[in-house]
Amino acid sequence: MPDFEGKDIAGRGSAGNGIEGKVVAITGAGSGIGAATAAHLAARGALLVLGGRSEERLRAVADAITAEGGTATAVRVDVTRREDLRRLTDAAVAAYGRLDVLVSNAGTMAVSPFDELRQDDWDAMVATHITGLLNGIGAALPVFRRQRAGHFVNVGSTAAHTVRSPQGVYAATKAAVTVLTEGLRQESGPDLRVTLVSPGFTHTEGIGKGATPEAAAALLRRRDEIAMPPSAVASAIAYAIEQPPGVDVGEIVVRPTAQT
Template sequence: MTDAEGTQARGKVIAITGASSGIGRATALALAERGAAVVLGARRSERVEQLAAEIRERGGRAVGVPTDVRRREDLVRLLDTAVTEFGRLDVLVNNAGIGPISPLEDLRVDEWDDMIDVNLRGVLHGIAAALPIFRRQEAGHLVTVASTAAYRTVPGQAVYSATKTAVRTICEGLRQEVGDLRVTIVSPGFVHTDFVNAVTDPDARAELLARRDAMALDPTAIADAIAYAVAQPVQVDVNEIVVRPTEQR
């Protein structure tokens, strides 16, 4: 962390979805270390409360809010908590996402629906909850975690890639529409998280586990990219960051 990164992040109020593990947890710790107040949302309420307590024990400011991004009212409550507890909302990190990938011919329709609901509708619910607050403040920054799957799909990832491509398109459209607000897309490649645990297809899961153990990035690499975008001066809008393992093609 550079002195500039710490200075620009210090004092900001940042809400993070999917904060109980993986990239979300790493991002919460990285931003809290840089002096931001973090409001942590995740479905696993016990884990998100534990993370908030851990940050407070280290001298940071944090609060946990049980949040299911599939429910719009949960996003509203998460961001309202930021304003109530810390006086404002500077950044929303739309991070929550799932990836139970499988070949289309397996017809795992319920899993397709879950990916659409979390990966796509969840981002839209975050945008809908954040924009009124940002407009009232006349400032704000929306950071969305997409995926390198938004640029290239492979067999088994068609629906997952479609949700991430849609998210990337929505965020670019938002950037063009809002003008005075900042919009950033961070697209990770393979990261060592529990993402693989959601894959119910045994062959796909075994392949992903092998690739993860061989080359996946630590989540802190993505957290640092998010922190970099957040820490830029207000007139600088980092629109898109792609971070992948060197070995990933």
């Protein structure tokens, strides 16, 4: 029998887990899925650059990681601003000499019925989910091309698959994330990887924030009934990242078993 002891199928040493030593930037890292992903990846040896709008929350996440022996730095980032995303990717390259993964996770869920005409909320979802995603691509793609390696992980939603009132605008922006991710994958070539992770109902504090009182109450009830923990999404993201070179996980849909 061939001796495979000490090696995995990619020929790496057994100590390697496909994540250890990778430089990963995460947007929306101050809470919820982003914070859970940061903690999960840090525990597996990733070098993290955390982006988000709240410096206080980012520092708290980074401090918790470093207290456990991990490596994380915080950069204030508003994904709607191109220069902020460039600052995030530049920080990774300055600190570690490269960027291996960009996790585009920043999101907002200010849902409301169309008749309420909450156009500022519509604009915020478009700016965060669509413009923000494009800003991340614009910042990271040149870095990945220079390296001839890199991985985009874009966080979408099962709302892109099943539209439910009053989530029409939210679902539309997440459908755009799906389309943009597939388009990027087709153009990425053999050196880059592109993954869409589409979570279902996840127990985060952002659920219902900015929504109408009625919509928020319904979302919170549903969250408390069936939502899965953010760690489930973090595990899905880690699965995509840990694959050996040349293997691209195109999409992962992860949802509570009780979600239809």
